[in-house]
Amino acid sequence: MRVLISELKENELSKISGFIETIRDTKYMIFIMLKDRTGKIQVSIEKSSNPELVKQLEGVLANSVVSFTGKMVLSEYVKQGGKEFLPDSLEILSTAEALPIDDTASIDTRMDYRWLDLRSEKNNLMLKVQSAFVAGMRGYLLDNDFTEIHTPKIIATASESGSEVFEVKYFDRKAYLAQSPQFYKQMAMASGIERMFEIAPAFRAENSNTNRHATEFTSFDLEFSYIESFQDVMDMEENVLIAGLSHVKELYGEKIKELFGIDVVIPTKPFPRIKLDDLYQSLKKRYNYQIPEHDIGDMNAEAEKLTSRYALEEYGHEFIFITDFKKTKRAFYHMRENDIPQGYDLIWRGTEITTGAQREHRYEILKRQALEKGLGSDVEFYLEFFKYGCPPHGGFAIGIDRLTMLLLGLPSLKEEMFLFRGPSRLTP
Numbered sequence: 283m284r285v286l287i288s289e290l291k292e293n294e295l296s297k298i299s300g301f302i303e304t305i306r307d308t309k310y311m312i313f314i315m316l317k318d319r320t321g322k323i324q325v326s327i328e329k330s331s332n333p334e335l336v337k338q339l340e341g342v343l344a345n346s347v348v349s350f351t352g353k354m355v356l357s358e359y360v361k362q363g364g365k366e367f368l369p370d371s372l373e374i375l376s377t378a379e380a381l382p383i384d385d386t387a388s389i390d391t392r393m394d395y396r397w398l399d400l401r402s403e404k405n406n407l408m409l410k411v412q413s414a415f416v417a418g419m420r421g422y423l424l425d426n427d428f429t430e431i432h433t434p435k436i437i438a439t440a441s442e443s444g445s446e447v448f449e450v451k452y453f454d455r456k457a458y459l460a461q462s463p464q465f466y467k468q469m470a471m472a473s474g475i476e477r478m479f480e481i482a483p484a485f486r487a488e489n490s491n492t493n494r495h496a497t498e499f500t501s502f503d504l505e506f507s508y509i510e511s512f513q514d515v516m517d518m519e520e521n522v523l524i525a526g527l528s529h530v531k532e533l534y535g536e537k538i539k540e541l542f543g544i545d546v547v548i549p550t551k552p553f554p555r556i557k558l559d560d561l562y563q564s565l566k567k568r569y570n571y572q573i574p575e576h577d578i579g580d581m582n583a584e585a586e587k588l589t590s591r592y593a594l595e596e597y598g599h600e601f602i603f604i605t606d607f608k609k610t611k612r613a614f615y616h617m618r619e620n621d622i623p624q625g626y627d628l629i630w631r632g633t634e635i636t637t638g639a640q641r642e643h644r645y646e647i648l649k650r651q652a653l654e655k656g657l658g659s660d661v662e663f664y665l666e667f668f669k670y671g672c673p674p675h676g677g678f679a680i681g682i683d684r685l686t687m688l689l690l691g692l693p694s695l696k697e698e699m700f701l702f703r704g705p706s707r708l709t710p
Contacts, residue, residue: 288320290354290365298323298367299349299375301401302342312339315362316350319406324366325350338372345378345401389696396701396710404541408698411534412686416481418529419502419522428477428504433466435459435483439660446487448497459485462679465664467505468615468641472672479504481682489705492583493694494633494684498703502685505641505677512617512624512640515676516603519628519638520551523601530689544691547600553628554597557606561585564592579608587632602629614655617642617676628678631688638678645669 285296300318312335314325329336342348352369360366383395392399399405420430440447440458448459462484470478484501504522509515530538531546538544556564558579565571565588573585581589581604593602605626609616612623616639625639642648645668652661687698696702701710 284349286320287316287318287323290323290367292356293353295351295353297349297351300347302344302346302348302378305339305342305344312336316348316367317403322362323354324360324362325352325369326360326366327369332369335369335372338374341377342374343378343380345381345398346374347376347378349373349375389694393696393702393707394710400700407534407537407541408686408690408692409700411530411538411690412682412698414530414533415526415686415689416502416682418526420479420481421529422522422525423477423479423504426477428479428506429475431470431475431478431480432482433460433463433480435485439663448485448487461486462501463503464613464615464679465661465667467503467677468664468672468675469667471505471507471641471643471675472667472670476508476673477504477506491705493696494687496683496695496699496703497705499684499695499699500682501679502682503677503679505675507673507675509640509674509676512605512626512638512676515638515640515678516553516555516626516628519636519678519680520549520553524549524551527689538690542690544689546689549599549601553601553603554593554599555603555605555626558604558608559606561589561592561604564596565589568592568595580611581627581629581634586629586634589629590632593629600630603627604629612639614651614657614661615639615641615648618651624676630685633684633688635685635688636678636680638676640674640676643668643672643674 283297284299287298290296298316300316303315303317303322306313310329312327312329315322316325327335350367350369351371352367354365354367356364357366358364381398383392383398436450436452436457437460438457447461450457450459463480463482467478480503482501483498485498487497488495506518527546527548531548535546538546562573565585569588571588574582589602589604593599603626606622607625609618609621609623612625616623616625618624623639625637627634628636642651645665648668649665652665683695683699687695692698
């Protein structure tokens with residue numbers, strides 16, 4: 283039975299399996315660095331004592347997959363943790379050709395061979411970190427009586443704005459890929475579920491080629507009922523993010539520092555909060571930055587970067603909530619008070635990671651706000667949810683891929699996602 287490298291015990295007969303990372307053939311010895319999901323170990327083969335193994339390894343290249351049976355011993359001469367593996371037998375599970383990429387390959391070439399690119403230690407850690415981040419957030423919600431649900435991704439009408447959706451043929455009629463589970467999250471509130479979350483793919487038909495946009499991504503959505511204001515939603519997001527980051531730091535904080543040079547910072551509560559107009563004034567005064575006229579009432583990439591700088595300088599904090607956006611820049615289902623949407627954006631490390639809000643749950647007001655946005659038949663099914671009673675509620679969504687990119691200081695989603703999808707990328 284296979285034993286993982288991290289679980290090897292000294293002088294115990296064991297079978298280890300994995301990828302050959304390197305092969306070094308010297309006059310008297312062959313040294314192989316073998317890796318599995320838990321780590322690496324040096325396999326040392328003395329040529330004079332193991333002629334059969336030497337013969338088996340003829341022509342075998344790095345990245346081949348093999349199993350060795352033998353014993354792990356301690357050695358002060360081995361740099362890899364002071365351990366080496368002395369094999370008695372070898373089984374070649376899969377041979378590899380010379381790789382078509384190396385560390386100097388461009389990002390797009392690496393994307394063509396993503397399954398090879400992901401073999402690197404950093405990329406393996408990246409995926410584990412993302413898994414831990416999600417597990418920490420999910421665990422917090424389950425501990426606080428949230429129910430995980432799964433909403434459909436093939437829908438009959440274009441969600442939210444009706445634009446930037448992928449149209450698909452659905453038997454004899456048109457259907458669309460969901461931009462978000464927003465409408466179904468709110469249906470759950472009308473169903474009396476009270477607290478729900480979902481982690482699932484979302485699709486945006488945006489012909490955008492920035493470092494932080496993708497046509498398919500993973501969204502972490504939640505919604506909960508009986509809130510008193512959108513401040514409750516911000517409080518919930520603080521707790522969820524702290525839980526996720528704490529779990530990452532506990533499991534991989536040291537390894538992230540070693541491979542990425544990044545400290546996992548656990549934020550303190552409360553996160554700073556600032557109104558949009560006040561932020562504009564602060565950015566103007568401190569950095570002489572004037573928001574362009576077409577962005578007034580909202581944010582843009584440059585403003586987001588400066589806002590993070592401002593948060594660090596003014597509050598000593600990596601996160602900052604921005605509130606009081608203009609209604610023309612927010613979705614129709616955001617509740618309004620004095621004509622101001624009751625919601626926020628959350629900025630982290632120079633990038634918006636969340637739009638959250640208290641939702642409008644009163645049918646007549648919601649219907650009026652939809653008509654104001656020019657939405658009619660497209661949202662009729664959604665408005666039905668609110669005809670028969672619905673509690674006050676709110677929620678938010680976080681892009682898991684963008685979150686991981688920022689956590690690890692990666693330059694783009696292409697680096698972070700298991701398989702990236704963008705306007706010019708549909709394979710592998």
